[in-house]
Amino acid sequence: MMYTLGISAFYHDSAATLLADGKIIAAAQEERFTRVRHDRSFPKHAIEYVLRCADIELSDVDHVAYYEDSAVKFTRVVSTAAAAGLKGTLKYAPVLKDWLTSKRRMDKEVVRHLRDMGDRPNRTINVYSHHQSHAASAFYPSPFESAAILCVDSVGEWATTTVWHGTPQSLKLVAEIQFPHSLGLLYSAFTYFCGFKVDSGEYKLMGLAPYGKPTHVDTILTELIDVKADGSFRLNWPKFEFVNGEVMTGGSFEDLFGGPRRESEAPLTEREFNLAASVQKVTELVVSRLAKTAKELTGESHLCMAGGVALNCVANGIVSRERTFDRLWIQPAAGDAGGSLGSALLADRKYRNVHTRELKKELKDAMQGALLGPEYSADQIQAELDKHSAVYEKLASTDLDKKVASAIESGKVIGWFQGRMEFGPRALGNRSIIGDPRRADTQKNMNLQIKFRESFRPFAPVVLAEKACEYFDIVEESPYMLVVSPVVEAIRKSVPTEDKKRSGIDLLNVVRSDLPAITHVDCSARVQTVDEERNPRFRALLDTFYDMTGCPVLVNTSFNVRGEPIVNTPFEAYQCFMRTNMDILAIGDFYLEKAKQPEFIEEIDWREAVPLD
Numbered sequence: 001m002m003y004t005l006g007i008s009a010f011y012h013d014s015a016a017t018l019l020a021d022g023k024i025i026a027a028a029q030e031e032r033f034t035r036v037r038h039d040r041s042f043p044k045h046a047i048e049y050v051l052r053c054a055d056i057e058l059s060d061v062d063h064v065a066y067y068e069d070s071a072v073k074f075t076r077v078v079s080t081a082a083a084a085g086l087k088g089t090l091k092y093a094p095v096l097k098d099w100l101t102s103k104r105r106m107d108k109e110v111v112r113h114l115r116d117m118g119d120r121p122n123r124t125i126n127v128y129s130h131h132q133s134h135a136a137s138a139f140y141p142s143p144f145e146s147a148a149i150l151c152v153d154s155v156g157e158w159a160t161t162t163v164w165h166g167t168p169q170s171l172k173l174v175a176e177i178q179f180p181h182s183l184g185l186l187y188s189a190f191t192y193f194c195g196f197k198v199d200s201g202e203y204k205l206m207g208l209a210p211y212g213k214p215t216h217v218d219t220i221l222t223e224l225i226d227v228k229a230d231g232s233f234r235l236n237w238p239k240f241e242f243v244n245g246e247v248m249t250g251g252s253f254e255d256l257f258g259g260p261r262r263e264s265e266a267p268l269t270e271r272e273f274n275l276a277a278s279v280q281k282v283t284e285l286v287v288s289r290l291a292k293t294a295k296e297l298t299g300e301s302h303l304c305m306a307g308g309v310a311l312n313c314v315a316n317g318i319v320s321r322e323r324t325f326d327r328l329w330i331q332p333a334a335g336d337a338g339g340s341l342g343s344a345l346l347a348d349r350k351y352r353n354v355h356t357r358e359l360k361k362e363l364k365d366a367m368q369g370a371l372l373g374p375e376y377s378a379d380q381i382q383a384e385l386d387k388h389s390a391v392y393e394k395l396a397s398t399d400l401d402k403k404v405a406s407a408i409e410s411g412k413v414i415g416w417f418q419g420r421m422e423f424g425p426r427a428l429g430n431r432s433i434i435g436d437p438r439r440a441d442t443q444k445n446m447n448l449q450i451k452f453r454e455s456f457r458p459f460a461p462v463v464l465a466e467k468a469c470e471y472f473d474i475v476e477e478s479p480y481m482l483v484v485s486p487v488v489e490a491i492r493k494s495v496p497t498e499d500k501k502r503s504g505i506d507l508l509n510v511v512r513s514d515l516p517a518i519t520h521v522d523c524s525a526r527v528q529t530v531d532e533e534r535n536p537r538f539r540a541l542l543d544t545f546y547d548m549t550g551c552p553v554l555v556n557t558s559f560n561v562r563g564e565p566i567v568n569t570p571f572e573a574y575q576c577f578m579r580t581n582m583d584i585l586a587i588g589d590f591y592l593e594k595a596k597q598p599e600f601i602e603e604i605d606w607r608e609a610v611p612l613d
Contacts, residue, residue: 006344015337018050067339070106130156137342138306139166153307154184192248195262210522212273231289333424369534373421412583427558429538442517
């Protein structure tokens with residue numbers, strides 16, 4: 001058995017992945033253990049977890065891989081500082097100090113941290129480029145023997161956009177766009193200008209877009225980005241401030257878009273709605289054209305995607321429905337966390353090829369539903385509940401599902417904690433908060449009373465895979481909640497004349513379909529299709545709800561509150577349940593009703609400890 005450990009670390013979303021003879025044993029983000037959102041630190045806890053899964057020591061690991069070439073990245077940082085001139089170089093000075101020491105050779109930093117964890121001496125680190133790691137994470141676990149691969153993000157070393165051709169024999173780079181020309185940085189600039197956090201709030205901007213009109217598309221295409229027919233592009237980078245190293249936008253954006261950036265938590269205005277709608281439309285245009293070019297360059301009928309921009313599920317939905325490719329597969333951990341998986345897969349193939357010459361690709365989804373994180377036994381869960389004098393019933397799975405389905409039907413909101421935690425940013429049915437999509441008040445209540453987040457943010461539907469086409473204009477499976485699709489006309493409702501005059505956040509108050517809790521203001525939904533193979537436990541609950549109500553759809557959102565990582569442990573699940581207005585907690589075989597629980601007292605208000613996202 002050959003064990004390969006992949007690591008992503010030091011920038012954001014640090015993670016670890018362990019392979020055994022090419023099979024994914026475990027993968028997890030460091031944030032789930034430290035409770036620091038997007039934690040960038042060395043993934044010590046994640047590494048300890050994946051080793052426990054295989055019941056091995058760190059010294060038993062045959063090969064270690066790192067997801068990025070910091071030596072090449074160093075050249076980009078130095079070049080960018082020089083391009084910024086004297087003023088920019090002064091801003092870069094604190095960063096350059098780190099780059100001239102530890103950051104220049106992150107592989108050595110990895111070795112140092114592993115040694116502190118008790119690793120064997122003389123460890124060699126296999127280093128791969130950022131986009132190569134993305135491409136490998138997208139292609140090798142996919143169910144395709146060969147495919148085009150599109151990777152789009154902010155920036156790795158130099159690359160911001162790459163097209164690859166994946167076959168059983170090789171992973172070949174066929175096209176590349178380099179920094180400072182970056183679709184991810186364009187989107188992040190608007191995220192920042194609209195008052196959200198960069199590398200965190202981009203999904204908010206995507207959710208905000210349907211509230212506005214794309215009135216600034218021409219300005220963006222004229223002043224900020226030049227997009228060619230093949231999807232290649234160039235940013236007018238002097239209009240941005242990210243090259244200077246401190247903020248994303250400055251005076252040029254203020255001149256173009258009527259004043260200073262929105263301050264965090266300030267009221268949203270029509271300007272932010274329209275800016276979000278506009279940059280989203282430009283993003284869809286670029287991604288669609290890039291996909292077509294990937295098809296032309298490779299001749300393939302299947303497309304794999306990774307990189308942070310691959311989490312833009314609205315753009316993904318455009319690519320899927322355009323049918324440029326027969327099938328689309330997106331890495332569920334599409335961001336930097338997935339780099340740990342990609343680098344591990346590259347190293348695995350490098351060393352096992354010594355013995356096998358050619359590694360034939362298994363034609364199945366090797367991500368195992370992305371359920372690659374920790375799980376907890378009934379005894380562990382019960383011990384944690386007893387520690388807090390929790391009141392619970394222990395039930396057989398079928399009885400638990402019936403009680404949960406009945407509670408959902410009566411309007412209750414459920415914390416659902418089952419099996420292995422998900423790898424990647426989406427809760428896919430094991431660390432989820434679920435509710436009834438047919439109720440008009442579900443979205444608002446879950447946002448404001450449970451998630452404690454902005455009311456404009458939409459919720460995703462989970463649907464029985466074979467029933468998806470009855471509710472959504474979806475052309476293929478979407479097991480990882482990474483494709484947005486329109487709801488079908490058959491379940492839409494006509495909007496009264498007076499409601500058509502609404503605008504902005506007021507649009508939330510209009511019922512647009514038979515499933516109002518998951519229908520966004522543009523009649524779209526971020527769909528997750530649920531099948532028996534990837535997640536039989538969650539599928540069983542959905543089947544039970546369907547049998548009881550005739551509705552094969554539930555609301556699904558991540559089991560956390562705003563600003564906090566998704567819960568990992570039984571204690572974190574119980575804590576989140578008691579801090580919020582969830583009605584029921586279904587954790588393993590245990591069923592808890594909020595009204596029956598003892599008072600949950602904490603020394604400080606948790607809202608002071610959890611920073612806003």
